[in-house]
Amino acid sequence: MKTTNFVLSGLGGQGILFMTKVLAMTALNKGFDILGAETHGMAQRGGSVVSHLKIGPAKSSLIRTKGADFLLSMDESEAYRHLPYLKKGGMLFANARTNAFPDVRVASYLSKMQIVPRAMEAGKAAMEAGSPKSTNLAMIAFYSAFGKGPLNADDLRATVSAISPGAFRELNLTIFDTCYETGRAMVDA
Amino acid sequence: MKEEFLLGNGAIALGLLEAGCQIMTSYPGTPSSEILPEVVRFSKAANLNTAIEWSINEKVAFDNAFAAAISGKRAACCMKMVGLNVAADSFMSAAYLGTIGGLVIISCDDPGPHSSQTEQDSRLMARLGKVPVLDPSSPEEAREMIRFAFDLSEEFQVPVLVRPAIRICHARQNIKYGALESNMSPADFKREPTRWASTPKFRLNQHKALNEKHVQIAEKFNTLAPFNQHNLNEERYPFGVVAGGIPAFVVRDLFEDAGRSDIPVLKLGAPYPFPEGLADEFMDACDRVLVIEETDTVIEYMLRDKRKTLGRLSGHVPREGELVPEKIEILLNKALTDCGQAPLSEGDCGKEAFDLVADLGLPIRKPTLCPGCPHRASFYAIRKAMPKAIFPSDIGCYTLGSNLGVVDTVLDMGAGITMASGFWNAYIQDGVKKPIVATMGDSTFFHSGTTALINAVYNNARFVLVILDNHITAMTGMQPSITQGNLVNGGKGNPIALETIVKGCGVDYLKVVDPYDTTHMIQTVKDAYAHVNDPEGGIAVIISRHPCVIGFKDAIPQKIEVRVTDACDDCGFCHQRFECPALVRDADKKKTVIDPVLCVQCGVCLTICPKDAIERV
Numbered sequence: 001m002k003t004t005n006f007v008l009s010g011l012g013g014q015g016i017l018f019m020t021k022v023l024a025m026t027a028l029n030k031g032f033d034i035l036g037a038e039t040h041g042m043a044q045r046g047g048s049v050v051s052h053l054k055i056g057p058a059k060s061s062l063i064r065t066k067g068a069d070f071l072l073s074m075d076e077s078e079a080y081r082h083l084p085y086l087k088k089g090g091m092l093f094a095n096a097r098t099n100a101f102p103d104v105r106v107a108s109y110l111s112k113m114q115i116v117p118r119a120m121e122a123g124k125a126a127m128e129a130g131s132p133k134s135t136n137l138a139m140i141a142f143y144s145a146f147g148k149g150p151l152n153a154d155d156l157r158a159t160v161s162a163i164s165p166g167a168f169r170e171l172n173l174t175i176f177d178t179c180y181e182t183g184r185a186m187v188d189a
Numbered sequence: 190m191k192e193e194f195l196l197g198n199g200a201i202a203l204g205l206l207e208a209g210c211q212i213m214t215s216y217p218g219t220p221s222s223e224i225l226p227e228v229v230r231f232s233k234a235a236n237l238n239t240a241i242e243w244s245i246n247e248k249v250a251f252d253n254a255f256a257a258a259i260s261g262k263r264a265a266c267c268m269k270m271v272g273l274n275v276a277a278d279s280f281m282s283a284a285y286l287g288t289i290g291g292l293v294i295i296s297c298d299d300p301g302p303h304s305s306q307t308e309q310d311s312r313l314m315a316r317l318g319k320v321p322v323l324d325p326s327s328p329e330e331a332r333e334m335i336r337f338a339f340d341l342s343e344e345f346q347v348p349v350l351v352r353p354a355i356r357i358c359h360a361r362q363n364i365k366y367g368a369l370e371s372n373m374s375p376a377d378f379k380r381e382p383t384r385w386a387s388t389p390k391f392r393l394n395q396h397k398a399l400n401e402k403h404v405q406i407a408e409k410f411n412t413l414a415p416f417n418q419h420n421l422n423e424e425r426y427p428f429g430v431v432a433g434g435i436p437a438f439v440v441r442d443l444f445e446d447a448g449r450s451d452i453p454v455l456k457l458g459a460p461y462p463f464p465e466g467l468a469d470e471f472m473d474a475c476d477r478v479l480v481i482e483e484t485d486t487v488i489e490y491m492l493r494d495k496r497k498t499l500g501r502l503s504g505h506v507p508r509e510g511e512l513v514p515e516k517i518e519i520l521l522n523k524a525l526t527d528c529g530q531a532p533l534s535e536g537d538c539g540k541e542a543f544d545l546v547a548d549l550g551l552p553i554r555k556p557t558l559c560p561g562c563p564h565r566a567s568f569y570a571i572r573k574a575m576p577k578a579i580f581p582s583d584i585g586c587y588t589l590g591s592n593l594g595v596v597d598t599v600l601d602m603g604a605g606i607t608m609a610s611g612f613w614n615a616y617i618q619d620g621v622k623k624p625i626v627a628t629m630g631d632s633t634f635f636h637s638g639t640t641a642l643i644n645a646v647y648n649n650a651r652f653v654l655v656i657l658d659n660h661i662t663a664m665t666g667m668q669p670s671i672t673q674g675n676l677v678n679g680g681k682g683n684p685i686a687l688e689t690i691v692k693g694c695g696v697d698y699l700k701v702v703d704p705y706d707t708t709h710m711i712q713t714v715k716d717a718y719a720h721v722n723d724p725e726g727g728i729a730v731i732i733s734r735h736p737c738v739i740g741f742k743d744a745i746p747q748k749i750e751v752r753v754t755d756a757c758d759d760c761g762f763c764h765q766r767f768e769c770p771a772l773v774r775d776a777d778k779k780k781t782v783i784d785p786v787l788c789v790q791c792g793v794c795l796t797i798c799p800k801d802a803i804e805r806v
Contacts, residue, residue, distance in 0.1 A: 011554070020361075023195045034194060035327075036361040047554040059327060059438035061360035064514030065539025079552045084542035103790075109545055183306055 001032070003056030004149050009082045010074030012049050015136035020051040021071070021139055026151045026159045027055045037061040037088075048078055055150055070149060072139055074122075080106060089114045093143045095122040095135060107171045112135065118146070120182055129175045143178040145183020155178055195227075197357040200328035201295060202227030202266075202333030206237065208291070209372030210265045212257035213241045214250035216636065217665035218269030219304035220358035221297035225267060226666075229677055235369040243668055243677050246602070246636040247272035251279040251294070256737035258348075259385060261377040263339055269481055270311045275602065275637070280348070281318040285395040286385060287346040291339035293469040294320070298354040300484040300511040306508060306584070306601065310485035312433075315461050315791045321406050322350045322461045323416065324434040330360040332456065334416065341409075345402045354483055355511075356435045362667045391801055407557050416458035421470045426453050428528045429475035430521075431468075433457040436481040439514050443521065447533040452525075457482075460723070463491040466587055466752065472497060479505060479524045483512050487604035499524050558589050558617050560771040561745060561789035563735035565702035566656050568595040569767055569797060571655060573707075574714035578624040578653075581608040583638075586631040586664045587657050592768050595628070603637030605629040610641070610650035617651075624718060625652035632662040633685060635671050639694055646695040648730055649727035654730045655719045658687055659737040691730050698729040705735055707796045738789060749792030749805060753781050756802035767797050 003102045006023060010016045020036055027034045037052040048090035052063045065081055069091065073079030077098040083106065086092060092115050094101055101119035102110060122138035137160055157176055164172040195203065195576050205213060208526045215225040223243060232239040240257075244250035247268040257264040266276075270653035273280060273296040280294065296314070299305040315322035323338055325331035331353050340348040363665050377616040383391050410417055430452060431442050436455040444452060457464070460482075462599035472478060472494060480489040489500040499505045507516065515538045522532035558565045568590040571580070582596040583605035584587065590596040598608055600602040611628035616623035634656050643652070662668040669675040674684030691699050698720045702710045710733065753772075759782040763772050764781070772781050773787035781802075794803050 003305060011390075021194070024361065024363075028192065028194055033360070033361050036194070038359050038361065040197075047556050058442055060435065060514065061356055062363075062439070062514050062519055064443070065542070066536060067514070067724045080546055080549055081551055083546055084539035102551065105549060106545060109542065 001056050001150075001177060003058040004010060004069070005068045006053040006055070006083050007063055007068040007085045008051040008053065008073070009071070009078040009086050010049055011078065013047070013049060014074040016051050016074065016134065017048045019074075019136040019140060020053055022137070022156065022163065023053055023055075023151060025163065026155045029159070030150070030155065032150060033057055035061045038085045049079060050078075050082060070143065072143055074139060075098050075136060083109075086113070086115055091115070091146065091148060092117045092140060094119050095139055097121060118142070118183075118186060120179065122179060125179055125182070126175055128173060129178065131171050134168070134172055134175050137172050138175050138179040141179035142183045145180045146187055190365050190367055194361050194364055194557045195328065195364045196223055197328035197331060197353060198223035199363065200232055200332040201225040201353060201358075201365065203366055204798045205265050205293075206231050206235070206239065206330035206369050208336040208339040209263050209368070209374075210293070210339070211262045211372050211374065212254055212264040213239060213266070214244045214253045214264075215267040216244055216247045216250050217662055217668045218272050219665055220268045220294065220299055221267050221272070222665040222668070223358070223755075225297065225677065231369060238371040238373070247276040247672065247747070248279055251276040251283075255279065255283050255292060255348075256286070257376070258288040258290045259286070260378040261290045262374055262376060263291040263372060265288075265293045265295065268297070269305065270296050270298045270309055271305060271307060271316075272296070272602070272801070273311055277314065280314070280320065283348050284319045285392055285399055286387070287395070287399070288342060288348055291342040291550055292348040293335060293342060294348055294350045295335075295339045296350060296352050297358050298352055298484065300354055303355055306599070308484045310487060311350065311485070311489045313485055314459060315350045315352070316487065318352045319403065320348050321403075321459070322352060323459050324356050324457070325351070325353050326438040326456070326458060327432055328357055328360050329364060330416070331357050332364065334458065337416070341406070345397070345406055347402055347406075354435050357770065358518070358557070397504040403462040407464055408466075409593060410459045410462060410464035413459050413464070413467040415456075417464050417467055418457065418468065419453060419455040421453050421471065423475050426451075426472065427477065428525060428530050429453045429455065429471060429478050430481060431455045431457060431471065431478055431488055431492065432481040433460050434483055434510050436483060438518060439512070439517050440481060440521070443514065443518055443533060445581070445610055449533060458490055461486050461590055464670070468492060477528045479521070481512065481520070483504060483516060491550060496591050499527075506525070512636070536792060556589055557591070557592060557768055558586065559739060560739040560769055560787050561791040561793075562586070563659055563704045563733070564590060565593070565734070565738070565769060566707055566793045567628070567655060567657055567710065567733040567769065568593045570704060570707045570710035571595050571628070571714055572766065574711045575624055575626055575718055578626045579612050581605050581612065581625065581627045583629045583633045585633055586629055587628060590628065593766060595756075602633055603641050604635070606638050606641035606645060606654060608638055609652040609654065610645035610648065613650040613652055619724065622651070622722065626714070627652055627654045629654065629656055630662075631656060631658040631660065631670050631672060632668075634687065634690075639690060642694040642696065642728075650728065651721045651726070652728060653714060653721055654728065654774040655714070656687060656691070656730065656731050656732045658734040659740070661737045663737045663740060665705075667737070687732055691732070696728055698727060700730075701732045701734055703735050704733045705791065705793055707793060738791070745789060745791050747792075748790040749795070750790055751788070751792060751795060751803055752783060752806050754802045754804055755780075756800045757798070758783050758800055758802075762799050763794065763797060767794060770792060
């Protein structure tokens with residue numbers, strides 16, 4: 001199996017490490033090897049948070065520039081900051097306003113690199129559903145709708161169901177399903 | 190069999206318990222801090238008898254582990270690499286004395302540096318101390334190396350150093366493990382003063398014996414696959430790579446991706462005592478060799494053949510900074526090209542994208558104190574009371590007081606006080622009574638503040654010391670403070686009050702304040718400085734006491750909702766001097782507003798606005 005590389009980015013407190021956990025647990029249940037790299041310590045106090053996740057037979061944890069298949073970002077600025085890590089033909093998913101993403105200044109780079117940017121207002125969707133903290137799950141659901149990579153939507157949804165605390169399970173699954181549909185609509189369009 | 194997506198520090202913890210480690214001591218510091226809590230977690234889950242303690246500092250941790258080891262138990266102590274400096278005296282001496290039970294020291298390096306004052310390479314400490322060292326390339330290998338380290342330590346009766354770098358500690362990997370069992374080996378210290386209390390004459394003999402052990406260990410390291418291993422299968426190569434630690438596996442992945450099986454690699458996960466035989470085989474087969482190691486030149490110097498060797502000394506490898514994969518790709522491309530070989534890749538390794546991103550003017554996200562942090566309130570008051578002072582400070586969350594202009598120096602643990610007395614001496618020699626306010630956290634004060642304070646009192650230095658007592662070691666992940674009496678195993682320790690220690694250091698002037706009451710604290714700092722200036726006075730200590738808002742749920746006893754009125758004229762004072770993340774500048778309204786998501790309703794900002802534009806709702 002070839003290694004698939006994910007870069008997850010955002011700000012401290014947005015649940016990037018939890019997002020990593022959902023992807024990793026899903027991969028673990030599928031019997032894949034996984035390696036990840038996280039941000040801790042001084043760098044965690046209010047700064048950019050980034051998490052690298054490799055699914056497959058890789059030996060080293062950090063993803064190199066132009067090495068990521070997928071970039072999932074909880075914040076528009078943090079999506080741009082980690083753009084150098086996305087490989088040619090890689091996929092970009094951001095929690096951003098659909099009609100204003102991406103910034104025109106990166107458009108020609110993205111098209112040259114054959115990167116199709118995908119944006120969803122995941123924060124808004126989670127807020128409307130009554131759980132702004134679930135924005136991370138909303139982004140995973142959105143990504144899963146595109147059916148790319150070794151983890152499918154059903155498996156990711158099952159992980160969300162398994163690790164959500166009892167009181168939040170139904171809510172998280174509702175958010176997951178809503179954002180999955182948002183993504184599906186883009187695929188079909 | 191269980192399987193977990195374990196933090197590298199968790200894999201290390203697992204390795205310790207699988208090896209039958211009975212005694213484990215540590216002082217927290219990024220990137221080592223999670224090892225001990227993970228040992229606690231595994232030990233509790235398997236109901237083991239492991240004795241585990243957060244020690245007061247790294248030297249104390251080391252000596253505790255050492256005594257257990259020479260009593261025949263398997264013992265480990267963990268620290269960050271600058272912590273090994275604190276324990277260096279013990280570390281060097283212990284190499285001569287040796288051990289009975291396995292003694293493993295784990296010193297976690299921070300190339301980058303991400304959360305440290307230096308990028309020092311613990312392998313150099315191993316060389317200096319004549320202690321064998323292992324340098325893992327992945328969490329799984331770290332776990333295996335820990336087990337090997339205990340065996341090696343007992344076989345040769347030497348302490349063994351394992352130095353995982355940050356990308357091991359804070360990597361995660363799926364790791365399978367089986368049942369864990371308690372090691373019941375009893376303590377059985379055998380008196381032997383010529384060994385354990387040896388005088389210089391015996392030390393010479395011990396040094397000789399240690400050197401002889403090193404010859405044998407180096408021989409063992411020659412055939413220590415897979416830790417030390419090359420993949421030569423032809424007579425001659427134009428170019429080869431020698432790599433240790435994390436870069437060894439990065440190189441392996443890069444070669445795999447690029448399909449470059451034509452370049453042989455010598456991996457040195459056990460670089461000291463140096464496996465000369467294995468290295469010679471590799472050097473003899475390659476015309477040129479590139480050495481990639483973090484963060485210094487340990488292997489590169491020991492290879493010795495500088496006409497054949499490329500690395501830091503030839504300018505091919507950066508002399509500072511973490512060797513992230515794209516840096517290794519770039520330097521490999523250059524070295525390969527310089528040696529007439531095809532590079533791994535033709536691309537720009539992301540340069541175009543980095544340039545593009547740099548031009549976007551993205552927000553700079555510097556670390557800052559949390560909303561509601563009592564340190565912010567203390568710093569605000571200190572600066573208000575004594576704006577012209579020198580502010581020596583120390584290591585912890587409160588180092589971020591530099592953003593508020595109240596941290597002028599950070600040298601190492603304890604230097605907030607030692608440098609305060611040093612500044613006093615430097616100025617008083619010229620007849621100048623320089624105002625000085627030192628700051629130090631409670632955990633740092635216990636770690637190495639007391640000797641500094643005793644010294645300053647005895648030698649007639651004069652300054653204000655503010656001990657920032659938040660009841661916890663916050664920066665490294667909320668380890669319990671000695672003032673609280675909570676032991677890591679869930680039991681009760683004997684808490685020690687800061688007041689007792691401060692008075693015991695010979696300080697007569699001591700005040701305790703809650704920094705949330707900024708008005709009172711400003712006055713307290715001024716009063717303290719009056720005592721410093723009084724001919725009959727002396728050093729004045731203020732304990733600024735308020736629990737960490739992250740570590741303690743009830744740290745804000747009374748929630749106070751605040752808002753910014755139209756009196757705000759956008760002067761920016763609150764951003765510069767208070768820098769609370771919940772005070773946000775609204776560019777459209779040209780004034781400051783409260784971010785209700787970030788605000789923890791501590792109410793401290795009510796007193797800080799020069800225009801009185803912050804009020805209760």
